[in-house]
Amino acid sequence: MLHRFRLTPFALALSLLTGPLQAAEPAPAKAELPLDELRTFAEVLDRIKSAYIEPIDDKTLLENAIKGMLSNLDPHSAYLEPQAFAELQESTSGEFGGLGIEVGMEDGFLKVISPIDDTPASKAGIQPGDLILKIDNQPTKGWSMMEAVEKLRGKPGSKVLLTLVREGGQPFDLPLQRAVIKVRSVKSQLLDDGYGLIRISQFQINTGDEVAKALSKLKRDNGKQPLKGLVLDLRNNPGGVLQAAVEVTDHFLSKGLIVYTEGRLANSELRFSADPEDASEGVPLVVLINGGSASASEIVAGALQDHRRAVLMGTDSFGKGSVQTILPLNNERALKLTTALYFTPKGRSIQAQGIVPDIEVARARVTREQDNEGIKEADLAGHLGNGNGQPDKPRRQDTRSPRPQDDDYQLSQALNLLKGLNITRQ
Structure with missing residues (x-):
């Protein structure tokens, strides 16, 4: 029987690259505290507060420490502040403001996983595997995922400049205008x-x-x-x-x-x-x-x-x-772990x-050659009939409307395979 669970409000918080929502278990028996490491942490906190060139409050320092803990685990774990948590909820509802790009991190670089259909990103020709080197002339090397998403999203109608590199080629600039992303799945x-x-x-x-x-x-x-x-x-x-x-x-x-x-x-x-x-x-x-x-x-x-x-x-x-499990915290924050x-x-x-x-079947561009068949026998004046009573078949004029498979090589190959399978089954 299909294992189903009721979708709670937390389920809405799953991002586009997350898995099932899971409730947190009761905490296991507490291990002995790493006192030496905690003393070092407290000492670093105190030194930063007293010696850093500008005053910095405890809240900022502690939140940065939390972000650091999560950012060094794996590319998908993150500390979600209120805005990021709200955007995560928007992602699975199918509507949010931005460019329509799903991104990941690779060796410290921001990499396009995929553009979403019918969005500014897909219409501009952004492709999976593109590296985003800069956003509005700011280098993205070393950014966290949350920082990148924050820069990519924004008010519909606002403009952003991406600097991309594709398959080892030369970097190029691509200006885009943000829109309300309504994803029809x-x-x-x-x-x-x-x-x-x-x-x-x-x-x-x-x-x-x-x-x-x-x-x-x-x-x-x-x-x-x-x-x-x-x-x-x-x-x-x-x-x-x-x-x-x-x-x-x-x-x-x-x-x-x-x-x-x-x-x-x-x-x-x-x-x-x-x-x-x-x-x-x-x-x-x-x-x-x-x-x-x-x-x-x-x-x-x-x-x-x-x-x-x-x-x-x-x-x-x-x-x-x-x-990834979404674990809500207090003050409208959450962990994505x-x-x-x-x-x-x-x-x-x-x-x-x-x-x-x-x-x-690799991605390829479909180009159609001109029909060189020219005039057929059935097009000639005074031609003989078929002899079996079959109708003539002059050169066919293609009046069909454009179809998705006409310009999509992978899709056309999939369709051809299905037709072949259907023939062999008869």
């Missing part, structure tokens, strides 16, 4: 007769329900006939709420483990399994992933791959397989490994 459409596409840009609280609605809509659009194949597009999806990832995966499975977590706390060990209902009706499935597919996206892709329910296509995923790791049904750890696709 699920989009769907028919790519071809009987073949559908579901695109998930991030995992929000309602994403599982939205995917169920998308599956029903695609069937209606296909004349209420079962689909011949489906592409689930998780490219540049930075993750989100774990429960949503579990629900989405469950729509494509009728049994078996989806994901489990392991950590030091007893209640950080969770197991999620599929229920018997298969909303997808067993439709042949291709899942697209790339280096911008992280966290919850990797949970979905890994589970469907382990159960051999889908063919994974694209490039290696990001490799973010750790679980890494407490566990995700594992796929077969026990694979996603952390720092990622998901390797079954078929590697």
Whole structure:
């Protein structure tokens, strides 16, 4: 049975790269205090207060000490002050002010994990893997994640200048204008007769329900006939709420483990399994992933791959397989603390490994050559008939409206694979 938990207000506080919300356990028996280290800490605090060039209050010093403790643990643990905590809550509600970039840290540099669909970042052509060297001419080297997010977000309509470098090339400046980021997590459409596409840009609280609605809509659009194949597009999806990832995966499975977590706390060990209902009706499935597919996206892709329910296509995923717990503190502050790791049904750890696709298809630009076939026999005046009573087939004029797969090489390859699978099944 699918392991479900009621979404509390804390669940809204999960960031786009976090895992399941977990309540803090009662504190274990207190260990002996490290008195020597505490004396050193008190001495440093006193020396700074008395000798630093400018007066600095105890509150600032202690908050900086807390930030230092967390920033040196891992890239995803952080101390959230009131504004950062509020922005974290906004992230999973699907609306906030900024550029629409999911970022991470790599060797002290700010790195783009993925741009979010239909945002200033994606429209400007920012790509996964881009390094943000400067924000408004201020070098980002050594910044914390919270400092970076604070600089990237801002009042809609305000402008910001990013200095980027891509794949070892030369740095370049990119001016952007902030906007209200309203993230629509699920989009769907028919790519071809009987073949559908579901695109998930991030995992929000309602994403599982939205995917169920998308599956029903695609069937209606296909004349209420079962689909011949489906592409689930998780490219540049930075993750989100774990429960949503579990629900989405469950729509494509009728049994078996989806994901489990392991950590030091007893209640950080969770197991999620599929229920018997298969909303997808067993439709042949291709899942697209790339280096911008992280966290919850990797949970979905890994589970469907382990159960051999889908063919994974694209490039290696990001490799973010750790679980962050939001622990509210007093004064509207919180800790975002890494407490566990995700594992796929077969026990694979996603952390720092990622998901390797079954078929590697790199990103490429699609260019179409002019049709050199020219005039066909059926175009010639006085041509003979078929002889079998079949109608003539003159040169076809392509009057179709543009389709997503026309300019998306990876998507077109996924569609071709589904068509091939459908032929072999007949």
